[in-house]
Amino acid sequence: MHELLQKLTVLVGENNVLTGDAVRQRATSWFDNTPMSAAAIVRPGTTAEVTAVIQCCAEHGVALIPMGGLTGFVEGAVAGDQQIGLSLERLTRIESFDVENRSVVVEAGVPLQALQEAAEAHGLHFPVDLGARGSCTIGGMTATNAGGNEVLRRGMMREQILGMEVVLANGEVLTNLRPLIKNNTGYDLKQLFIGSEGSLGVVTRLCLRLRPKHLSHSTALVATDSFDKVAHLLRHLEGALGGRLSAYEVMWQNHYAFIIDDEQTHKAPLPTDYPFYVLVQAANYHELEADIFQSALEQAMSDELLVDAAVASSLAQQADLWAIRDDIERLTVGLAPYIGYDVSLPIQAMNAYVTDLTETINARWADAKMVVFGHLGDGNLHLFIHIGPELSAEDKEAVNQMVYEPLEALQGSISAEHGIGHQKKRYLKYSRSDTEIAWMRRLKQTFDPENRLNPGVIF
């Protein structure tokens, strides 16, 4: 290792090979304060340096763990003490905006928020948005196919990627940064790397699609008296608002009531005793569209799809409504110790799934609490489960089984947007067949036969 680190120092400079305390001062991730245990963190400054680092480590038989903003939830970028972290943190250039073509080329280490702000400054909009926007990077979001707040309308990270530069395990650089929406010229290789969690190659640059900027949002919190109406209201609003419906965030009563509680932090825009709440938002490009939003809600009310509604009439009120949906801290503190989940399943299967899961958990832990919310428009639910003041590894495993196992028969997914990493490997079988997993392994073998890039994630 010592010889390797010396060589790496020659390749990227002394300041860019961190060892010892400089590594230990860093946390493993945003959700794990344990000091990093990597043998070193290497910070190349160019694609050529990334290539040189990969080749050098390959010669020494040392594995590399690509690292973005470390905001992932699934232990997907954790380097052991015989491994080296490959941080893209110096690749932060926004290389070229093409306003006519509505596209941009960026390096992998650019933080999401920096891209969002640069796009806004050019009168455009980058539509992937998530809570970690200040820290997560475009490269990490590509490796994990990030989702977030606007998937219903604009898709996940995959749908924004026009081109990619990726360094492979053998040091070859696969580059296609053509800023084209349409390019049917053979296999679309970049698709393979999106969501592969850094295990097939190291993404260094991306060409991304940008969208027109909206004028404003219309936002409302509505309540329904049954889950069927939650699903029906979604179809109604999609139909009424066309492509402009940008958020359809469901909250089960257990979530809404838990967040509102005694109204210390959040005033209650609606009473806390309805079974379901939905935070609805549409993007407006013309002032008349706020009227269309209003009339779509009125129609829903007169069709009895909803029983109550609070429509935000100011940016401050919009922020207050989102603060309820986004108050994750209240959940993590109030439900500690808790386990969080990110599952997806067909909409019509959701309510029974949640009801059955609640029963299963309560049968074993009578005082367990579960709160349920999520991006219902995308089929994506987040569950926070608290079974009691203690949470042993065995209990956690038992809850995991209760949550994941039923998803197989329901055609669901154990990970809608967070990925697999090391954390969910054991449960991958509930979402992917043996044949699929065998072919994932074959692709890994094809691209990284020595298992040098993020070994051990996914399968």
Next chain:
Amino acid sequence: MHELLQKLTVLVGENNVLTGDAVRQRATSWFDNTPMSAAAIVRPGTTAEVTAVIQCCAEHGVALIPMGGLTGFVEGAVAGDQQIGLSLERLTRIESFDVENRSVVVEAGVPLQALQEAAEAHGLHFPVDLGARGSCTIGGMTATNAGGNEVLRRGMMREQILGMEVVLANGEVLTNLRPLIKNNTGYDLKQLFIGSEGSLGVVTRLCLRLRPKHLSHSTALVATDSFDKVAHLLRHLEGALGGRLSAYEVMWQNHYAFIIDDEQTHKAPLPTDYPFYVLVQAANYHELEADIFQSALEQAMSDELLVDAAVASSLAQQADLWAIRDDIERLTVGLAPYIGYDVSLPIQAMNAYVTDLTETINARWADAKMVVFGHLGDGNLHLFIHIGPELSAEDKEAVNQMVYEPLEALQGSISAEHGIGHQKKRYLKYSRSDTEIAWMRRLKQTFDPENRLNPGVIF
């Protein structure tokens, strides 16, 4: 071959192994009336039969050419006399509509129009649309990542595919038909098969995403006095109409004037002497949205982005405007012999590309005619080139070079939506690097080491 055909007859039934005249009666494709030369056409009726046919042919070392509706333009499904056509024409079941989840599972042989109509009947919309809708199949559209009329708004075929069942060259069936918008559980294997032109596996079933149905369209033909304004108007309309802009079809003056000509077939909605025309369309979900469309055009007029406009005020007028854009027959007849192209490139490079290409071609063939039109919003241009009454193979090759070679430096694509097939293989190098092509070959080797599925397409 005789022994193989006997075995296939046992597997799929006598009526489903066509030979001799039954094969020769079929045309090679919709654009090539030459009788098919395949040794046989096999028509399996289930995924299990597809698997059995693939395994049986593999044992005999005979290659299979998967066949959909045969509406492709690039010689992508042409079976030689020692090869067998694998037609999915009997796999025409629409298996299950899920209205709540806005998704559907279909077999690969379902024609596009059948799916579109079934979706409409359920109050939903399948957004990929193209001229061959009555004949092209969902499986073929997947294998070619079909584009068409609504890409600007809803993406290509790739963006509609939630799940896939595909039979591999070794007879394994890779199935993941989960109807999920979000499913970040390892490598997204289905992406590899989309656009792979049947060379990596035979798609047998698909789970597709459906969208809300629109109420109406707003449609206008507008004229601009410069290409810069064509590009600027696109940004203006995207901004004004949000996600509802569904078509932005540019016609160079040479195209519009050629189609209108003496007004025998088409009345001229606008004079024929403007340099550029754009057919603009937006999907409306509320009656107020027609007003927004009108006001967006008025704003463009007062900003001098356009110089003339004809707004359709009835379905008949909309149809008349589209008839101008869609009158391909007038081009194919009036420009015969012609060569048609389907390229894409960054918008700001388009005008110079067309101007330079016109000069290059006219320098060699003084009487050459070129008409240019296309899905400008997607960066996609169609060119029809006529160099004179004779078109030799050498001339065709020379024109191909003139069209394709400049695209490399411009970051363009030699095939925006039609694919490569056998026809464009020689020019693939202008859109994809040697490294990319080498990795395509490696993937082909991984999935189909004996080269049994559609050998020879793409590279």
